Amino acid sequence: MKGYTILLVEDDLMIGDLLQKILQREGYTVCWETNGKGILDFIHKIDLAIMDVMLPGEDGYQLSKKIKDLGLNIPIIFLSARTDMDSKLEGLAIGEDYMIKPFDPRELLLRIKKMLKTQYGTFTQIKHLSIDTEHNKVFNRSLNNEVPFTSIERKLFFYLFENRNRILTKEHFYEYLWQLEDRSQNIVNVHIKKLRAKIGDPTGEIIQNIYGEGYRLNTHIKNELKK
Incomplete structure (x- = not known):
């Protein structure tokens, strides 16, 4: 929970x-x-x-x-x-x-x-996203499709989601996703950028960069999706 x-x-x-x-x-x-x-x-x-x-x-x-x-x-x-x-x-x-x-x-x-x-339920709504926490799937309701994550993107998104509204540092991501030999200086930034592009979050409102600290997935955002 x-x-x-x-x-x-x-x-x-x-x-x-x-x-x-x-x-x-x-x-x-x-x-x-x-x-x-x-x-x-x-x-x-x-x-x-x-x-x-x-x-x-x-x-x-x-x-x-x-x-x-x-x-x-x-x-x-x-x-x-x-x-x-x-x-x-x-x-x-x-x-x-x-x-x-x-x-x-x-x-x-x-x-x-x-x-x-x-x-x-097993679904959480964040703006235009519908998140199925039982099957680890994310749907973009504005496009009416499932977000096509790679394996590491899915792990990254749901790691952020499990710790939503909390700031995660780069060290948190390194320890969870990347072994020492796989780490590079910009590996977290690059994957966050790709993740934002896939979920339709260009301004970083959902996955927010907390300057000098890390990243935070925000859930308490006004839903602006038009019905």
């Missing part, structure tokens, strides 16, 4: 620390906040939110309503010690799931995986 970014809003430091470690061990990127201050500034980068109900300041329900009001279709799982039916119904009316504390983290992980699969 690499690549997904999860927002965890939990003011209990013991629970928050435990969940963060468990989620990171599963390959998720975790943004852990103890309250809702400032989360709307980066919420568009989040794939799923785990929200404690009782929080300092605005509670989880209020924060989640603000997220939904932005028009972002982000799945939300509420965590709460409240066991009464009214609280459950309110949570399920706002979000997608409701778990009562204490709970087994294994159950939470299973619910997360099922929710992500339901929400995003």
